[in-house]
Amino acid sequence: MATRWGICSAGKISHDFLVALKTLPATEHQAVAIAARDLARAQDYAQKHGIPRAYGSYEELAQDPDVDVVYVGVIHPEHLPVGRLFLGAGKPVLLEKPLGMNAAEVRELVQLAQSHGVFLMEAYWTRFFPASERLYSLLSQGALGELKVVRAEFGAPLSGCPRIVQKELGGGALLDIGCYCVQFTTMVFGERPESILASGFLQPTGVDETLSVILNYRGKRQAVITCSVLTELPNQAAISGTKGIIQLPSEMWSPTELVVNGQHEEFSLPPPAQPLNFPKSTGLRYEAQHVRQCLLKGARQAVLCSHPVTLLPAVMNVVLSELGERRHVITLSVRRLPTQASIRWFHQGHIQ
Numbered sequence: 645m646a647t648r649w650g651i652c653s654a655g656k657i658s659h660d661f662l663v664a665l666k667t668l669p670a671t672e673h674q675a676v677a678i679a680a681r682d683l684a685r686a687q688d689y690a691q692k693h694g695i696p697r698a699y700g701s702y703e704e705l706a707q708d709p710d711v712d713v714v715y716v717g718v719i720h721p722e723h724l725p726v727g728r729l730f731l732g733a734g735k736p737v738l739l740e741k742p743l744g745m746n747a748a749e750v751r752e753l754v755q756l757a758q759s760h761g762v763f764l765m766e767a768y769w770t771r772f773f774p775a776s777e778r779l780y781s782l783l784s785q786g787a788l789g790e791l792k793v794v795r796a797e798f799g800a801p802l803s804g805c806p807r808i809v810q811k812e813l814g815g816g817a818l819l820d821i822g823c824y825c826v827q828f829t830t831m832v833f834g835e836r837p838e839s840i841l842a843s844g845f846l847q848p849t850g851v852d853e854t855l856s857v858i859l860n861y862r863g864k865r866q867a868v869i870t871c872s873v874l875t876e877l878p879n880q881a882a883i884s885g886t887k888g889i890i891q892l893p894s895e896m897w898s899p900t901e902l903v904v905n906g907q908h909e910e911f912s913l914p915p916p917a918q919p920l921n922f923p924k925s926t927g928l929r930y931e932a933q934h935v936r937q938c939l940l941k942g943a944r945q946a947v948l949c950s951h952p953v954t955l956l957p958a959v960m961n962v963v964l965s966e967l968g969e970r971r972h973v974i975t976l977s978v979r980r981l982p983t984q985a986s987i988r989w990f991h992q993g994h995i996q
């Protein structure tokens with residue numbers, strides 16, 4: 645039986661998600677309803693994507709008994725209220741990144757999902773690309789020996805986009821794109837850093853524009869992250885270990901190639917049937933497949949799957965709050981970071 649998707653919002657990423665769903669067998673994935681704040685826009689998307697039902701409010705979607713799972717593609721500050729709405733209605737949710745604006749919001753959503761026994765997953769799509777699967781499989785086999793240094797960067801000229809620069813719309817480099825770098829690092833080291841150094845610059849609107857973060861881990865291991873919404877960066881990532889190096893030579897948040905100790909490996913994406921808003925968005929299919937697998941297994945604990953639980957938002961909170969106040973290099977206390985146990989949980993990834 646097909647997984648019946650409800651789509652919340654008629655925004656840019658919702659369009660791309662719908663295009664990605666169409667690269668999967670219709671016997672497995674169907675978009676059956678879409679809601680937007682404005683009915684006409686929901687109807688327009690329904691018509692473009694062949695979706696049978698359109699709603700002019702998210703509440704109506706939450707009450708649709710024929711929706712198995714809701715994909716939420718609203719702007720960051722709406723993740724908490726919209727997540728509350730669907731989880732409260734008992735709907736499984738795939739919620740766009742970042743799960744919340746801060747650690748408290750993330751905790752609330754996780755607790756709500758757990759108390760209702762409902763599936764919740766952050767749409768950290770990177771984790772489900774075949775290249776990522778290969779990468780984590782190599783790491784877990786010890787292909788690089790002891791992992792020592794991680795580098796990751798994501799920069800793009802996005803300062804013309806209101807939701808990226810306006811504070812009330814959830815703007816800022818770290819929340820929108822730096823989160824991919826923090827996620828990547830967390831995946832590789834899988835434990836709490838011992839210290840964090842951050843330095844960066846703010847936009848006149850008060851959100852972070854360009855910043856670099858150094859995360860120091862026990863055993864003299866280090867991650868270096870750079871993100872910018874001002875300018876393009878090489879957008880690469882690399883993991884160096886005692887026995888070698890794996891590079892993600894481009895677009896590290898949607899990896900389709902790896903260089904494993906000098907050997908190139910390519911992973912192709914299916915072509916889109918309609919134009920996309922963002923490059924490589926047919927890669928959203930992999931997270932959709934993963935959600936279906938979780939739901940078929942009745943894996944309510946999949947709330948933990950690819951879920952930062954507390955580490956990611958805690959790291960980001962610390963960096964953002966310090967940058968906001970001082971705008972210069974600081975050494976941060978890790979007292980506010982989560983426990984080792986919760987990080988291990990996250991690192992195990994996938995279905996628990």
Ligand SMILES: NC(=O)C1=CN([C@@H]2O[C@H](COP(=O)(O)OP(=O)(O)OC[C@H]3O[C@@H](n4cnc5c(N)ncnc54)[C@H](OP(=O)(O)O)[C@@H]3O)[C@@H](O)[C@H]2O)C=CC1
Binds near residue numbers: 720741922
């Ligand atoms: N995985 C990925 O590759 C990507 C993920 N994203 C994530 O998706 C989310 C949405 O990004 P994107 O699609 O680019 O954003 P858009 O600017 O296209 O907005 C998305 C939707 O947010 C809804 N919304 C709710 N409240 C407001 C409000 N007050 N002002 C404006 N919009 C509002 C609107 O829904 P409605 O249609 O109902 O009016 C709008 O269509 C972000 O959280 C982002 O992190 C974004 C791009 C790529």
Ligand SMILES: O=C(O)[C@H](O)[C@H](O)[C@H](O)CO
Binds near residue numbers: 802805808820821922
């Ligand atoms: O998740 C992402 O990839 C980002 O949200 C977008 O790609 C970026 O904000 C472009 O507008």
